[in-house]
Amino acid sequence: MINETFVASTPKEAYEQAIAKYGNSVSIVSAKQVKYDDGVLRSEVVFAVPKALFMERSFGDIAIEDEKPMAEEEALLSEIGLLKDQLAVMKEGIYNEIQKEDDVISEVKTLFMKKGIAQEWLDVMINSLIGTSIIESKELLVAYLLEEIDEALQVQTEDLSNPKMMMLVGPTGVGKTTTIAKLAARYAYLMDRPYKVILLNLDSYKVGAIEQLEHYADIMQIEHLSLSCVEDFEEKLSTLQAYDVILIDTAGMSPYDTQKFIKTVEFVKTSQKIEVNLVISATVKYEDMEDIYKNFSFLNLDSVIISKFDETKHFGTLLNFMLLYKLPMSYFSTGQEVPDDLLVANKEYLLERFIGDVNEG
Ligand SMILES: Nc1nc2c(ncn2[C@@H]2O[C@H](COP(=O)(O)OP(=O)(O)OP(=O)(O)O)[C@@H](O)[C@H]2O)c(=O)[nH]1
Numbered sequence: 001m002i003n004e005t006f007v008a009s010t011p012k013e014a015y016e017q018a019i020a021k022y023g024n025s026v027s028i029v030s031a032k033q034v035k036y037d038d039g040v041l042r043s044e045v046v047f048a049v050p051k052a053l054f055m056e057r058s059f060g061d062i063a064i065e066d067e068k069p070m071a072e073e074e075a076l077l078s079e080i081g082l083l084k085d086q087l088a089v090m091k092e093g094i095y096n097e098i099q100k101e102d103d104v105i106s107e108v109k110t111l112f113m114k115k116g117i118a119q120e121w122l123d124v125m126i127n128s129l130i131g132t133s134i135i136e137s138k139e140l141l142v143a144y145l146l147e148e149i150d151e152a153l154q155v156q157t158e159d160l161s162n163p164k165m166m167m168l169v170g171p172t173g174v175g176k177t178t179t180i181a182k183l184a185a186r187y188a189y190l191m192d193r194p195y196k197v198i199l200l201n202l203d204s205y206k207v208g209a210i211e212q213l214e215h216y217a218d219i220m221q222i223e224h225l226s227l228s229c230v231e232d233f234e235e236k237l238s239t240l241q242a243y244d245v246i247l248i249d250t251a252g253m254s255p256y257d258t259q260k261f262i263k264t265v266e267f268v269k270t271s272q273k274i275e276v277n278l279v280i281s282a283t284v285k286y287e288d289m290e291d292i293y294k295n296f297s298f299l300n301l302d303s304v305i306i307s308k309f310d311e312t313k314h315f316g317t318l319l320n321f322m323l324l325y326k327l328p329m330s331y332f333s334t335g336q337e338v339p340d341d342l343l344v345a346n347k348e349y350l351l352e353r354f355i356g357d358v359n360e361g
């Protein structure tokens, strides 16, 4: 209760004022007659008024507004509380999300690296995906990387519309001579029309090398010419113009066969038209990859023939080689049989085998 004093000429008037303001909720606390400075006698009556009623009647809107900030403050505080809770949930969500992304990335990276794909390549690819939803799901990330590999791989289309000279180079025993025999049979007998083919042999370093190619040439009734030196080759170039396809076999070279390399380069230089195909085995070891490329790249490689597809189920290291050096693939050798085990290079064939390998992992 709050005490309020009403002043009037008579106690009755003071009472009427109080009733007019507060109705019947007031009660008289005290009353007295006081002579004021102007000499007039007045009645001072003190009434007890309920606090809420007093605030409302005395201050009206101000009183109500006064209470509003309290309510607003409470609402605001409770809203802040809610936001805080939500932020905590979000923070945990983001943390879980980051944790999940890290798990997906490391799982997929480990899988591809186990399959032979270089970490450097994977890092470049995956870093470009930060902030996208791809790294939230293992399946999506695997699919994305396979697509990137698919895009990075290059295939050389088989083109016999103009006469051409193809030289096969590569490490020892990868299947150069066998592949030459398969290509010769393909061009001479298995295409839309028969092409005039001749086999040339620069492979005079190894006992039996000439015989091996001669043997295939005899069986397929395809011409064969053995060259002993560059001059010999230059001399015969004009007579070779009669052929649609000239296939040149070379000796297998290890990184230490400097003399063979020099001789091969001399041959390549004689004619700009020589298309140099590096033969590498699908079983290529990671440690050998760089050496192979370093040794043969100065021959200005045009494309890669991949041999011994049938000897492995793991194609990651080979794919890595292709991703790193970006050479177009021309043919795949899939076994020892001449001429059957030869395919024109296609990405699907290689990727299907790699995917099979990834799925097993
Ligand atoms: N499994 C399998 N064996 C192959 C393939 N290609 C060639 N070979 C075999 O690999 C061996 C070597 O083949 P070659 O064609 O003589 O290899 P090369 O590269 O000419 O060897 P060098 O002239 O000594 O450097 C032979 O036994 C071939 O039958 C293939 O795709 N798969």
Ligand SMILES: [Mg+2]
Binding pocket: 176, 177, 178, 203, 209, 249, 250, 251, 252
């Ligand atoms: Mg050979």
